[in-house]
Amino acid sequence: MANKERLVVIGGVAAGMSAASSARRVKPEMEALVIEKDYFISYGACSLPYYISNDVKDFNDLISLTPKVAEGERGIVVLVRHEALEIDTAKKEVMIRNLEKNEESIVAYDKLVIATGGLPVKPPLPGIDLENVFTIRTLLDGIAIKKYIDDWNTFEVCVGAPECLYVNRYGAGRRPMKGVIVGGGYIGMEMCESLRKRGLEVTVIEKMDRVLGTMDLDITRIVEEKIQAEGVKLYKETSVQGFEGSQGKVTKVLTDKGEFEADLVLLAIGARPNAELAKRSGIGLGVAGAIQVDEYQRTNIPDVYAAGDCAEAIHLVTGKKAYIALGTTANKQGRIAGENAAGLNRRFEGIVGTAVTKVFDLEVARTGLSSIDAGREGYKFFTSTITGRSRSSAYPSGKPITVSYLVEEETGRLLGAQMVGREGVAHRIDTLATCLYGKMTVEDVARLDLGYAPPFATVWDPILVAANVAVKKLLR
Template identity: 40%
Template sequence: MRVVIIGGGAAGMSCASRVRALDPSAHVSVFERSSFVSHAPCGIPYFLEGLSKISDLMHYPPSFFREKRGIELHLNSEVVEVENGELRVREGGAERKYFWDVLVFATGSLPRVPPIENTELEGAFFVHHPSEAERIAREIEKAERIVIIGASYLGVELAEALSSRGKKVSVIEMFDHPLPDFDPEVVEPLEKEMRSRVQLLTSERVLALEGDDRVQRVITDRREIPADLVLFATGVRPNVRIAEEAGVRIGETHAIEVDEHMRTSVEDIYAAGDCCETVNLVTGKRVWIPLATVANKQGRVAGANIAGRNLIFPGALGTAIAKIFDLTVARTGLTEREATEEGFEFFVSYVHPYSHATYYPGAERMTIKLIVEKNTERVLGAQIIGRKGVDRRIDVLATAIQSKMTAEDLFNLDLAYSPPFSSAKDPVNVAGAVADNILRGEVRVITPEELAERLRRGDFPFLLDVRNEKEVKKGMIKGAVNIPLDELEEKIDEIPKDREVICYCATGLRSYIACRKLMQRGFRDVKNLTGSWESWIYDEFKVFPEN
């Protein structure tokens, strides 16, 4: 059996390795346009920062696949046409023809080029493939003023890498916050951190690059920014041209349509990785998720099935994580915006637990936002930001969402505990408990966004701040009345029973207790501000009492 794989990235080499492992008699050939195989584009920012070598951006060198796994590698080889049972390849200055019994498209992605004038100017680069990283690194050495277009995962990681090297960095993002795939209030601490380190320009569009022989400035719809170097981090699109020309069906996401066995619409042709679709495990709909984790698994499934097995790839959640400066931000499943667009009936909850027991040194708060479906009580999505412990919790939540767990299930998870690592109630348990309280009707909630929108309309409920005097001096919501929780019983007559009362504290626990006390004393319209002061990002409704 002659198996030909187009693309030597994560999906392609995973597929090739699996075929050879299960069927040593198969002749497996991989055609890769660059000199890199099993490459790691996610590592480019760390190479540019000086934390790794260029050779580190290949999981294994080409010699490993040739000598240890018996895979025929064709590097610096461009496939120009695919026909039934054969393909034409441009390599070594000439075109050659090769034959196949089974074909795999693992062609990955291409940079998404925005409608900006003069992107071809010298000194402007689309950061996408490790083969380009050394050239970019040489340009960075000579540059002082670097503009990054796009505050994607890659964009914010580049911002950290280059600012740590003493460069003057500007990041331009067309949406109103960095990491637009997250809900805005989740990444608000990240936005503040970035603004303290680099020039972050949000809600701003780049119109053109300008310069004589090379880029000298970036023109936006608001200003002109001097630039010695411009790096594009504007996302990617599926690389499907050759597949489409070969008659393979392209799906609604503009990526190659595949079934759960990674088979395309054409017999004996498979696809895997960033060039093909998958299924969202929450919605059940076709989606395109260009992540290395997905690509590796799809490649393995395709390779196993080519070798005669019967594996399936059920889909993905889009679980992702990034470290930016001292913060870690992660997500899995649906965001609030995505859940709204999909028509789910849901609520959101916020908690701000510590990464581990506070009596052990180094504990740090994190914020966990859950999206929970009302009728099924299952968790639809989660986002976390913090300085410690984010990675472990997002993986637990991804496992829970893939297993269709409910908020109550999260609370009941038997998770490891020792003071250096967690608390007796892990942050995931706490998040589950708070969401379950809402589901059980123990307290009604209002989100910070909902309250801020009401305040903008002039709709002011009675806001009850139950924090202590020291906390209040650091800021409170405009119009709120402060009655510390310890004084609530003796001052309860100061709270009007004929008005809606919204309680808040630092993180939501004490205000939950306050809500329960008020309800027990006959108050009928009481709500807890989920996430409380820690989730309140609306500066126009913040006041700072002097006394």
Template identity: 40%
Template sequence: MRYIIIGGVAAGMSAAMEIVRTDEKAFVTVLERGKDYSYGQCGLPYIINGVVPSTKDVIARTVSTFREKYGIDARIFTKVTGINVEQQIVRGIQTETNQTFQLEYDRLLIASGTDPVVPDWKGIDLNGIHTLKTLVDTDNLKYDISDNVQNVTVIGGGYIGLEMAESFQTLGKKVKLIQRGNQLATIFDKDMAKLIEKEAVSKDINLILNEEVTGFSGENRVETVETDKGSYQTDLVLLSIGVRPNTQFFSETEIHRNGQGAIFVNAHMETSIPNIYAAGDCATHYHIVKQLDDHIPLGTTSNKQGRIAGANMAGNPLTFKGIVGTSIIKFFDLTLGRTGLTEIEAKKLTIPYEVETMSALDHAGYYPDNDKLKIKLIYNKDTKLLLGGQIIGKEGVDKRIDVLATALYNKMTVEQLTDLDLAYAPPYNGVWDPLQTMARKI
């Protein structure tokens, strides 16, 4: 059986390893357009400020390991340009040699990930303007942060934008963060985002909301960021305004995609074309709470979907059960956690909902060094089913957001939260966990 996988990072290599484990006679070819395989993209911001010493530290397995230990034909600098679905052929080009190639497949996995959104702004090609998606991006950015770089501008207040604002600030840089909308971190509701904005300002981040970048100016290197309301001097720019699925290379096929370009898949990771599967950031992710296909590109989901795709390709029928939209971010002294639906999402889906918010201590009040948590629960007004939660604080956020994620996965009601047997000791919790206190109040 000839397996071809497009993409050699999280989903692609999870699938490749599952195929090798399941089908002893498998011939697996992986086509990676870059030079690096199987690395943790979520760790890249921490390489920039030296918390993680090197890009080598986030590589799980090298190209040579896949080739020599597992017998995978792991290719690099191979850019796929098209797919002939009738003849089951992948076309592409080897970018180092400029040689074109064609490969036949029995089963194909598209795990091509996402690309950073880079608008066609004036001056976008100036030196000193960076994105952060690959190990090459990381090395280039780290090399560019010299002592001469003092003023750094981060454009975009999402995951990477927040993490990179912190990273630059800990390097002693003066950081501006420009956000087009009226709040940071739009995966949170505005009332919770205010806590994030307060933290940014307290750490001397120059926060600029409600301004849209229109371009850049400078001689050979960026010197000024221009917006619809003014201009700002800068020595370096980190562009982080979102990503889009890397799926343009098979636009001539009839594979079904959503409005963002993500490939629709079923629970077995099958696409609308026979013998073609998709997984990871380029695919859709069934959302258990929304009960529809969504697109929330995260490393955890990519690894799960990749494993399930590989198993199904090799004849072991596994199913992907879905996501509930869980994520967590470290931002200076705060941890920002969310799962399920926000108020905005519940409104958009016309779900009758109620909200409960509370400030609580992260552990017993009499035990030293406790801090406040801000918790927001969203639940169905009629059925009392949990719909989502957002938690921001210094300690204990991860514990409680995972409790909520598990409750959402199991479609629990607010009342059922009170029955959970959660861990208690004064250094970690009160006798009643804040989530259960809120549930009792509701």
């Protein structure tokens, strides 16, 4: 009897497990072997701030699939605590190491999917390896941060105030009171709320002139006002130069504008593709150092695919390759890679960079390009911003929603949209993402037949109001 065709997947979180599962659905007789360096597979990394805040009590609730279930119900063999060391694309072999036994072995493949994900940006600053300087990328990262906070707050025996000593399993010490977040992006903003809920003083240090990356100032000003109203100290246009500590633990963050005391530091500077293994194997890299793939998730090497936060994607607004690390993209690319590895010919059309986040009681969302993005791409554009309401003014509990459109001057094409408000934002942005997918103009958007009832919207939904205002600007 001939050997079965084997798919090997490197990486077992979003893209990797999606690839293995979809391949087995398409071709049940195909072997699927997943190599995962960590202890866990298939978990919701986007929920980590809510685990740290105690909104999610048990990290097991973040895990959607275990190795045992993957093998028993899906026929996928998962080797956790195994690291892929080298890929020999000529021999179609992967050298792996059992991290528990420190033993190396060779695994042969017929098809290979690389889903090694992303890595947190961690610049080589003095003191960056001090204890309690955390990143938040994996489930283990989230567990470590929560454990550090819990160890003092769970076993507390206060012997003084306000700088009280607590006794925990490790002895006496000052409980973590001051948290410094380096970076004001999505994760940084979400972690503001998480750490405040856990009773920490929070300081955010951001290198740019705004939070939330390249989002426009009409939106970011509202977010900045909110976090400061919640007691968060914000320092913009400030560069971190290093960290100082005592007895191996961080105590200060050093910047070009002074020093900040810290019991806990969170590096939330962004993510970069984990593509070094692919690069060493002769697999081509593209934008931002991500693995270069075509619309079928194929790399430049036959029978080798890549998906998720290690791979690039087509941006449907610009038509160019982009690197935007999002969980939704990882799952979709993983599915396409697995299906094609199993013999199909499916395309991943691309992305428009839709993202939504919760900052205290604000919903903040974007899709497509911002003004900074469009400027970099050379577009001639204008912005149009309005503030509407989430529900009819006659219906109680409606909230303001600020909507900002980015419009191409000559064509009126919608290039991007951003929103912020206390309700009704998260799903409205999906409508505008669909408009971007269809390359619609603001006149097209203004003609949309949207649902209306007083508990859900106004007669003229904020989406339509914003489009009409943009049309007037376009016609001037």
